[in-house]
Amino acid sequence: MLSNAALQRVRVKPRAYKIWDALGLHLFVAPSGLRAWRVRIRADRREAVISLGDWPNVSLDDAREAASVARGMYVQGVQPKAISARMAERLAQSAITFEQLARDWHEARRDRWTEVNAADVLASLERHVFPAIGEDLASAITTPQLLRLLGQIARTGAAETARRIAQRVSAIYRFARARSIVDDDPAAGLVGELATGAPVQRQPALEDLGEARALLDAADRARVAPAIRLASRFLALTAVRLAAVRGARWDEIEGVDWSTDAPAPAALWRIPAARMKMAVAKKADAANDHLVPLSPAAVAVLRQARLAGGADLIFHRGGRPIGEGAIGALYARCGFAGRHVPHGWRATFSTALNERYPDDRFAIDRALAHVQASAVEAAYNRSQHLDRRRWLFDRWAELLEGDVSTDDRSK
Template identity: 40%
Template sequence: MLSDVEIRTTKPKLKPFKLADSNQLYLVITPNGSKLWRMKYVFDGKEKTQSFGPYPLIGLSAARQMRDEARRLLLDGIDPAAAKRQQVQASIESSRLTFAVVAAEWFELNRGKWAVRHGNDVLRSLKRDAFPHIGKIPICELTPPKIVETLRLVEDREAIETAKRLRQRISGVFGYAIAAGYVDRDPSEKVDAALKPLPRKGHQPAITDLATLTKMLSDVEDEYARGITRLAVRFIALTAVRPGELRGACWDEFENLDGDKPLWRIPAERMKGSLERKVEVGGDHLVPLAHQSVAILNVARKLLGSRHLVFPNDRDVNRPMSENAIGYLINRAGYRGRHVPHGFRASFSTIMNEWANRDGAPGDRDVIDLMLAHVPRNKVEVAYNRAGYMPRRRELAQVWADKLTAGLVPPEAVAHRPSQPLSTGRSRRVRRPFS
């Protein structure tokens, strides 16, 4: 049997030669001084050689352990050389299965179940917050501390809820990876304990008194702003849709604007929630339009023409209006902390439900829920509700519009107010009502 002293002191010769150990393990010493571990064995009637690596990187004790492991494989009827090749190939494939690669597979598998808007949010959050930090790491090598480190970077932006959602999406990727046989555990599963708790949420600020709400609209429309932004504020107040649904409004979503039953058909993929939920409530969200809402659309068309988007961005007409444009305008009018764009839904719900209790017809509260795209309590009659309640939804939309716009100036006047304060002297600016 060999010893470390013998191995270290043996000098190379003009030709390669062997130093035998035991149980077919030996060391090949080449003329250039390299010392390489080998093992002879017989498998399926053929003599083969297994390589274990160079000395001293592989010491005598380690070489003997590798020899013994190879002999155990032989006893189980496994070729040690073939097993090693498979292990190397598996290691290579594992290194290629980075988190970003597996996340892309997971996304493609699930995107058909999601609304387009939600799918875009998922992909954007992974590209922005996960891939730069863990995207190139093999998924089998990711650890809870590394995932926490990634989520901490999101928390440092005070985006606590975003960090929670990102953790859920990372966990979703690992759930797929486990099912696909890439990994056997989810290191993100228990990291919630290391994350900051969600701040306590209050209700979104909303004015729920009709007189105050109408006064707020009047004040907002007196503020300097783009004409299309002012129109957008009045339109969202009339329709009580979500701000994202308003910003993405396209002209081809509107029907019968010149007829007696004007309608805004918001596609299911632009609505909040899963596709399953939307199919459950009938898919597209139908918004019957009061004549005041149609008037706003007519002015918007004169203002900007029949481009794709009804409420486009100031700098690029092919992009939606900024998500902050309406909120900033409300704040400038003096209503910061009192009302937000999403608050118009609460305004509509509160004021119209109070009206329904006093002056409405039986079932009006359910109709109001349908107008807000809420899931009906009685899901058995969903299909009937969407079709059968449409006349009443149209009537209530007109009731709301009449109440809300009483005393407000026509939309033409709103659109043509100046977008900027007028300066004096030679530097006086020209009014730009169409900006």
């Protein structure tokens, strides 16, 4: 039988010759330098020689496996040409790298995601996975290999990132199995094997409005891309989730005439339900769009962002969403690491306004797109309280910009 060492010693000769392995498998060596795997099969008084690909593109192990499959097909009556074509397809698929496979999966799935989510999924693979195993054959990657990689990610303090990547890698292999590219999913069950992360804690958020203003001022002075700086202030003024700002599009803004600098008292940001954090069944219903009344300060930020132009996204870098960690990194650079994160603006907003206007608890919750505690209330009380929410966002902007006393709790 052939060995990998023997294959390395194969030399081209003036005349073609064959080197036999077993069960009809052999390597055909031509004067041109071609080294082709072929298998001779006999069944029911029939005989055929079927091509299985070239060495070293097709390894000895792969050639043996392909020969076994070809024998089975021939015995079942499949014609040699059809077998050769199927073997070529099978071997081509088995030669796909993990990065190629992952990008194919991402392209096939991207229509199911928001633009921001699609960018985040690909970015996580490009940052954590492709450098380690991207060039490896997808069919050759093992479960221990993946577990080591995920463990390395988790040990950096990114346990949740490791779990998400495990889920994505498993989804990639399920995609490949459905297309007969691989036989197994080496990532199956790895989420459960990862060490449980630390208990979920409250997101760091500033409660003192003076410190909140200091953070925004520091962020405005920082040497950072304008899109990140403007997104930071817009995030604070609207108190939405970070993903909503990163995916914000110009066609979601209503009630503003961009051709003039005239005030826009009815300015509104309509965030599609598909981009909101809610049950999948609700995402398809436009009635669940989240409406954010925009204060004059928020509109001013948008006017600055509009000067950059060049994309459907409001806050972008070269047409792509700003990075998921860009604003958090900005706050850390400004000296607020561990004290305030982008999501923290929601807590700051809620704390400041509930303290000053406790009778407006419901309107404040609606402003934050919080799910109502009572299912009955959620079903029957669909009041948007837009006028009151607009009033609250205007007061919030004044508090952040220091235009009113932080002790003014009147209506």
